[in-house]
Amino acid sequence: MAMSEAQVSPAARPSETGQSPPEVVIETRTLSKVYRDFWGRTKVQALKALDLQIYRGEVFGLLGPNGSGKTTTMKLLLGLLLPTSGEVYVFGRPATDVSKNERIGYLPEESYLYRFLNAEETLDFYGRLFNMPRSVRRQRVADLIEMVGLTWAKKRPLKEYSKGMTRRIGLAQALINDPDLILLDEPTSGLDPIGTREMKDLILRLRDQGKTVVMCSHLLADVQDVCDRIGILYQGELKELGRVDQLLAMRDVTEIRVPRMSPEAESEVKAVLAKHGLEILSWGNPTTTLEHLFLRIIRESEEHPGLRAHGRGDGHADRN
Numbered sequence: 001m002a003m004s005e006a007q008v009s010p011a012a013r014p015s016e017t018g019q020s021p022p023e024v025v026i027e028t029r030t031l032s033k034v035y036r037d038f039w040g041r042t043k044v045q046a047l048k049a050l051d052l053q054i055y056r057g058e059v060f061g062l063l064g065p066n067g068s069g070k071t072t073t074m075k076l077l078l079g080l081l082l083p084t085s086g087e088v089y090v091f092g093r094p095a096t097d098v099s100k101n102e103r104i105g106y107l108p109e110e111s112y113l114y115r116f117l118n119a120e121e122t123l124d125f126y127g128r129l130f131n132m133p134r135s136v137r138r139q140r141v142a143d144l145i146e147m148v149g150l151t152w153a154k155k156r157p158l159k160e161y162s163k164g165m166t167r168r169i170g171l172a173q174a175l176i177n178d179p180d181l182i183l184l185d186e187p188t189s190g191l192d193p194i195g196t197r198e199m200k201d202l203i204l205r206l207r208d209q210g211k212t213v214v215m216c217s218h219l220l221a222d223v224q225d226v227c228d229r230i231g232i233l234y235q236g237e238l239k240e241l242g243r244v245d246q247l248l249a250m251r252d253v254t255e256i257r258v259p260r261m262s263p264e265a266e267s268e269v270k271a272v273l274a275k276h277g278l279e280i281l282s283w284g285n286p287t288t289t290l291e292h293l294f295l296r297i298i299r300e301s302e303e304h305p306g307l308r309a310h311g312r313g314d315g316h317a318d319r320n
């Protein structure tokens with residue numbers, strides 16, 4: 001993700017500006033989890049000696065293949081599971097201290113919501129669990145429904161919701177208590193490209209408000225798009241950790257982008273490169289992303305209903 005100076009997360013700032021270190025929101029120290037069977041025998045070592053710090057105001061992505069320990073880590077952070085060994089601190093308190101959960105919002109991989117309640121009733125119910133006064137609750141519910149784009153369906157029972165709509169109401173529920181830390185398990189799963197873009201924009205908005213977001217996802221393009229830092233788990237071990245832009249940078253390749261070149265300029269540039277003994281690894285027009293193309297077509301179709309000329313593989317791609 002190309003980040004402007006203003007977008008750089010607090011996690012990146014100290015080394016660049018010499019300011020005081022960022023606030024640590026999550027800290028795990030040699031955190032391990034073993035699932036045991038009925039007789040107490042080791043069944044699965046789900047997490048092995050995880051050392052991790054996550055800072056205020058960053059979007060952190062936890063990646064890994066199926067069964068690598070992502071959900072286990074989330075549950076340990078929430079205090080839903082107890083570690084076999086090691087420590088977990090959230091907001092400086094042990095994860096088992098449930099009072100810290102008042103500052104956490106959690107979107108599980110599958111939301112278990114009451115199918116016969118509508119969106120308003122669902123959020124009102126969760127607002128009541130947080131002892132929110134009626135007037136505050138009413139406003140918060142309306143704001144969240146608007147934020148996740150479900151105003152048009154707010155009176156429909158959740159059993160009629162599509163997977164994408166269910167994901168949205170799940171997110172609204174996770175945000176009901178205006179949490180400082182938001183844990184999202186597969187936030188974009190089941191969403192169409194528009195819903196995915198909206199979810200990603202929402203995550204970035206939460207980050208810009210100073211919230212901390214930790215997300216697990218198999219959708220790597222989404223992770224690359226929104227995460228400041230990632231950790232990659234494999235069989236319960238942290239194999240890689242770092243800033244996305246730094247991990248993905250190809251330091252031994254130089255890329256230059258200029259507006260379309262004239263044939264004369266092209267041959268001159270090629271001559272200069274040859275003079276310096278530089279082999280051209282690729283030359284041509286860059287491509288846009290499929291997400292960009294899809295969103296542009298939908299936007300244009302909304303603005304101009306009716307038949308659309310298609311099949312333009314002729315270089316009309318967006319520049320970025």
Ligand SMILES: Nc1ncnc2c1ncn2[C@@H]1O[C@H](COP(=O)(O)OP(=O)(O)OP(=O)(O)O)[C@@H](O)[C@H]1O
Pocket residue numbers: 035036043044045046064065066067068069070071072073
């Ligand atoms: N309750 C449980 N009892 C026994 N083993 C479990 C339990 N929950 C998870 N495991 C095992 O722990 C390991 C890690 O599981 P976890 O659900 O944390 O992985 P994950 O990375 O979230 O996977 P996925 O991408 O499939 O959601 C897996 O081998 C899983 O089978």
